[in-house]
Amino acid sequence: MLNLKATAAITTLLCAGAAGAATFNGFANGGFETVDGGIPVGWALGDATHPVLSTDAHSGAYSLLLSRPGGFGGSGMEQHSVAHGGLAALTAANVGDTPILSFWAKGDASPTGNAKYVLRYVGDAGVLYDSGFQHFESSLVSSSWTQISFQAGAIPAGTTAVYLLMNTAVGPLLDGRVNAVYIDDIQLTLTTAPVPEPESYALLIAGLGVVAAVARRRRA
CATH class of the missing domain: 1.10.287 (Helix Hairpins)
Structure with a gap:
């Protein structure tokens, strides 16, 4: 004994x-609260006019509006957590983690539009995991915010960064409905393993x- x-x-x-074990957000400035010249820090936007910051926010002062008011085209944003977000590279302590991606959205993708995202794990060898495009236009409500969640796959060895692309695309606008998708409070919950x-x-x-x-x- x-x-x-x-x-x-x-x-x-x-x-x-x-x-x-430590839990942290895998993406920088997920609430778009840090702004420089009208651009949310850490995010690469599609062009000079789409998307744009909006004060119609789920929390804080800002959300990001993905929209093509005139129809015909897309509006997108992306972040590579290291290259764009300036975050530290992932390490072996993150391998095997199965993070959850969540964000809040509201709006209307229009009858001819869609709203989607893709999550990737990347490393020196290139893309190591790709979620494929996940559509969420059917979850949008024009008058209230809805939380969208996605269970990602396990982080493989060699992963050094995470990447997120979100966009909306639209054809001709019908029935007087505009293409307007608001995004806020993006969170990729990463957990590092406890280390002796x-x-x-x-x-x-x-x-x-x-x-x-x-x-x-x-x-x-």
Whole structure:
């Protein structure tokens, strides 16, 4: 029984000495609150006029409006978490994580339009995971915000960044309906695995020595 108690004590010490798992947003400025010259920092926009910042926000001061009021065309935004967002590269501590992408949306894609996104994991070897285009125009409500969620696949080894593209596209406008899709509060929930601190390894070595000594004493 003594060796089992010692093992349990070592496990407790290791858990206490490990750096806890950390959860963070994989994309920068997901609420579009940091703005420079009318452009949300961290995001690459389709062109000079589409999309645009809007004060019709789910939270905070701004949302981003994807729209082609005149019809015929698309409106999009994208972020590479490192190149555009300026975030730190993902590491081996993120491998195996299955993050959830969520955002809030409202509006009307028009009878001839759509609204969609694609999530990718990228690394030095190129695209390592591609969600494919996920359509959400059927979830849009023109008068209220709806949260859209997507369970992504596991992050593979070699992933250094995440990438998101969101856009709306429209043909001729019909029935007097405009193409207007508001996006806000984008969140990719990433979790890093807990990593033992250097002191934990010292405790492990010392603890194993105790277990070995107890085992020798019991045999004697």
